[in-house]
Amino acid sequence: MDLDTSLRVSASGLKAQAMRMRVIAENLANADSVASTAGGDPYRRKVASFRTAVDRVTGATGVKVQTIDTDKTAFTRSYQPGNPAADATGYVLTPNVNTLVEAADMKAAQRSYEANLNAIEAAKGLTMRTIDLLK
Numbered sequence: 720m721d722l723d724t725s726l727r728v729s730a731s732g733l734k735a736q737a738m739r740m741r742v743i744a745e746n747l748a749n750a751d752s753v754a755s756t757a758g759g760d761p762y763r764r765k766v767a768s769f770r771t772a773v774d775r776v777t778g779a780t781g782v783k784v785q786t787i788d789t790d791k792t793a794f795t796r797s798y799q800p801g802n803p804a805a806d807a808t809g810y811v812l813t814p815n816v817n818t819l820v821e822a823a824d825m826k827a828a829q830r831s832y833e834a835n836l837n838a839i840e841a842a843k844g845l846t847m848r849t850i851d852l853l854k
Contacts, residue, residue: 722842722845724777724778724779725838725842726839727774727779727781728774728781728838729836729838730835730839731772731774732782732834733832733835733836733839735784736832739767739784740828740829740832743821743825743828746765747816747818747822747825749762749814749816750762750821751813751814752814753813754804754811757803757804758804759804760812761794761812762814763790763794763814764789764790764792764814764815764816765787765788765789766787766788766790767784767786768784768785768788769782769783769784770782770783790815793815794812794813794814794815795812795813796811796812796813797810797811797813798811799811
């Protein structure tokens with residue numbers, strides 16, 4: 720694998736993990752939100768899914784975000800009769816976002832992002848050493 724190919728593969732990983740971190744950040748930002756209307760649905764958790772992508776120029780296999788889907792798990796209910804978003808029985812639906820799961824997903828995405836950065840740095844270092852040898 721040449722330098723350009725390895726950089727393209729790592730760059731595709733960086734872009735995919737950056738998008739994953741944006742989705743997770745959106746989930747965390749909306750973890751405590753409620754519906755804007757009484758009895759309405761609150762924010763629904765989003766999940767990024769990936770697919771392999773072949774670069775037609777180099778033939779290298781990278782990764783891309785395929786879709787950003789909504790999580791279909793049920794909302795939780797909490798009894799808050801004074802809340803404007805409460806239904807007729809006094810219950811408010813809360814988002815299906817578990818902050819612990821999101822924090823773990825964020826850590827995994829961060830580690831993947833760092834691994835791709837390290838691969839780019841390694842390729843850069845090898846290139847610099849090669850140039851030094853050719854002097």
